[in-house]
Amino acid sequence: MSSKSKLKFSLLAATAVLLLNPGLVSKTFQNGDSELQAQEMSWALTAPANDASKRDASDPLLAPVPGAVSSSAVSAANAAFAPPAASIAPAADRVAVNPQAAPGDNPFLRQAASAPVATSVAVALPAALPAAEPRGASTPAVANPFAAATGPAAEAASAQPASATSVDISALRYYASTRDLKRVGAELRRLKDLYPDWQPPKDLFTPVSQVDEQPLWNIYATGNYAAVRAGIARAQSVNPKWQPSEDLMTKLQLGEARSLIDSAMAQSRWKDVISTAQGLPSLMVCGEMQVQWNVAEAFARLRNYADAFDVYRYILSSCDDPIMRLSTVQKASLLIPPVGFTSLLALGRTTQDGHPEFENLGFDGIRRQIGAFIEHGDFSEMPANEEITRFVDFIQRNASVEDANLVGWYFYSQKEWTTANAWFLQATKFKRDPKSIEGLILTLRQMDKTEDALKLARHYIKMSPDVARQYIEIVSSVLTADKPALALGETENALFEETVTSQKSALGAQALGWKYLAGNDKAAAKTWFADSVEWQPTEGGVVGLAVLAARAKNGRALSALKVNYGKTFTALQDFKVYRPRYVAKRTPKMRDKSVSSKPRTLVDYLRSAS
Template sequence: MPVKSLLLASASVLLALASARAEVAAPDFTRPSSAAAPAMSPGASPPSAPNWSMPAQIPAAMSVPAGANPFAMPPAVAAPAPVSAPAAAPFALAPEPAAATSADAPEADPTKPDESALRYYASQRDMARVGAEIRRLKGLYADWQPPSDLFATGPKVDEQPVWDLFAKRDFAGAQALVARLRSETQGWQPSEDLSGKLADAMARQRIDVAAANGAWSQIIGAAQASPSLLTCAQVDILWNLGEAFARTGDLARSFDVYAYVLKTCEDGGARLATVQKASQVLPVQGRDALLALGRTGPMGGEFDAVRFDLLRGAMGRVASGETGTLPAATELAAFADYVGRSRSAPDAALFGWYFFGQKQWKDAAGWFRAAGQITDDPKALEGLILSLRNGGDVPAASSMAFEARARSPEITKIYVEMEAERLTADGATPPSDAEQRRYGDVVEQARSSLGAQAIGWSLIAQGKPDAARTWFRRSVEWQETSEGVIGLAVAASRLKDKAGLQEIKSRYGDKYPEVADLEDAPVAVAKATRRAAGVTGGQRRGGGGQDKILRQAQKQFDSGDYKSALASLDQHERTFGRNRGAELLKGWTNLKMRRYQEARAIFKAEDKRGSTKDTRFGIGATFNSQFNAWSSN
């Protein structure tokens, strides 16, 4: 079946759980998504900045409305603010600016009117406030008259050098230059724009440095002194402030900062990042309360992606085999519904790997198909191919892998491995010339040592040792392995090339001892099996139940009753657990029964645990027996 057709096929999979079953079908992304509830309109005007100056008291347990601060003290137990000193609101919007004054200006005379505010309003050309201030001062001082130079133009100074330093982020240098210009030009003050931006930049720099160093109290102090920074335009400052409150134990005010962003700011990315950052520092009840402030749109909840983060982690641990504890069926069902609405390819693939880790191949394949409908990521296709392969549909998996081999090197590798298993399987049907050419082209392009070996062994089985030697040579050239070297030796043995076989033994014998034993099969196998069973000179080393069962298995093996020998070895494993000697004897028993794949797998597994002459000889003997290469002279 073509890959495209398979990827576009609808997927309907039941989620099987150990404790319960819930219908969680892999969505069909070729169909339009069903509409969800209409988007919730944001408020007509943004809410006011909360009062973050009040300390928080965290009750032991309380029930709060959705989206409310779960860490705030309930009104019934909240401490009243003192009447004489009401709590300040240090993070409210910037206060009305005061009149600019020179650092070296003389102290104001308390017996004379304070004209600083009047001159400030005049410098701003705020005529309404100028008139109001004049009337106020005349009411206080009957003989007072507005100064004649009220609207006089002050000294002129070129601010561009200061702005140039500001643009280079040399804020300290800019501040020093302002101070020098003030001293050089009596009465000059920088423009309100320059003063404000320079002050904010200095404060932001202090906050950034404090955040990098984890100086949480410094962040709070700097933000308190520069409330004009606490805006959606500089949301990262709000994030730093929220974390600073949380790190210093003030969870209530931390929550208020994050909630303020969600209630005030419109940028979707910033809102999502706010919930993600808050989730890292607030307890779960704080995260859940913030999630409740999310908006609902056609694709579901605004923060659904965050809502399922914990579940994603749990599914990932199941997929990797880190844990066998499965998430609740209701959670998985809700997540599956979200995946269907959001068309999230990574999440669909996660479901696939989740089932793959539990060896539920059919369910895994359904979810990988669903992921493939909405993404070009070859990982989803790799998962589908592996699921089909492990589920027993090897022809479909192989065909799909061949058609999609250009999508990724991993898919090519999977195809080569599947065909290698098919070509070297016990009793495998020889491939047609066209099949062999097709496979050979892929193997050459990928320079696959494993694929070259598979073709070589297939050709040996077909009685074509000369062609087989060519492929074994390629295998060793691309990647030298014991199997490739053994293949060269077997081909030379079949061709009765004594000189070639001796050259292989001389070149590789020390590195691959199993090559040296090609001609000594009867004696070598007998010695190896008796060593495996722990028998020396007809006597068993040690005693006990283990020895009795192994002696019985050895006798059955020696008498040719291999089926009974396997039964005894299985009984030994059930009773005493895995034993290296018993495993090796099991490998030789499978070899005698011509179960080459089983024998090879056992010897390779034991060789991986600890390589010895016996394990290496077992690997070589399996190939030699399978392809009748024992007698070469």
């Protein structure tokens, strides 16, 4: 059996289980839509045949459908998901990969050169802050990839006496300025307990000129960090002993670094992005998600996928916002090879319903494979049957209308009209989606159920331009058929003309033109043909105008059509321009001498020439 037949068999089997097993039918379809319910009943009656009239009995797709799909197969861990077949990211075989890496571990081998990244960025940066603690018991603790170094050297550095600038004495100075000696003493004892080697400043009780920081905060809010620096310098030139608050300086440094990273990203200076973040590890926290994404992308652009993976893994292991977590995995899928993306999926947490957090993303591979098949008619890589089964189960559990439509269009491309119709019908049970309705109408037309298709299109005509276009196509085919399959009443005709006008449909307008021409209403026919050509010049509309011009022996109009459209629409060559023969008439002799030979008005002239 070919790969194409295998996929079709797997999807047909899953389709039968999904749509014929009453236990799997969605309960959301309860609004009493008679048109769609009629289509559901119609499919239920015809589905067992499975388009058998169009296929040989030996077709393997007609084999008995196996039993119901076990839902336990869907509870596999994220690591079981197959990697996407295609991605914007580089292929895995182009990078060094550790084949022994477990799901969730870094699968990329480190680059040989591990020297610090050079940078031209110069900015005052504070000491590294502690890395954010990971939250959530379902993921292992992962250290901030840019956290301060640990080990003997770091321990030795931490043993050094605290400097005057590393101790926050703002509260101490406040108590001293108010002469609250009791609180001054308590604050001194607290600071000495924290920093035994620290000594209080000698000018503790010296009055310090106060500066209102609010104007500086106002400038900071605009993002003009250089102006904030300038404001601080001006204030210190007036009051040399004044120091800005630690809060202002910390946020100013973070803002400056963030701005430098954004600028470097815009100019593709990937090394500057990384070095700036390395100088300020406090940016690599959950509250600075954009910075983390930028750093991970910079690593990926430099093909340092191991460090890019570490940043993504740190986010998934430390941050709780579900939207940010999902966006992280989506970004990673576009920037790192599929093997890394697959490993990141294993870091997904278990949702309340017991399914993996990133289960939806795990099916992106099969979505791309089916989409590529619809477009090109073949698979670059055949999906596994187990994956197809899990995909169909996922569609049902999550009421995924987009995925149901995707499978419907797959069967439509295979001309499996009945099965495609069933999938589009199932999609409408999840949600009234325009693409589902359009798919239903198209499959009904292919199944020679024109009347049902017309009813459905008429019912949902205002849902989308695509549905309105389907309605116009159906009615146009009826109006221009030699033997119309349907009889259209006045109400239908009025709705059709209204829809054609609102949609500016050239097809519908020319169909109306031929209808009125057949009824010998040449004025109405000319109006609709002219509208058709104005909205979109087509052969039907142009030929309609040519027929009217030829019947009216309007040689000038026919010649204009040939000049404007003759090269585009060769059918105009069959029309011959009518050229009348003009014969000069003699001026009659004036018999009545009393009548002037020079008439006073045009009316008099016409009368005398008659």
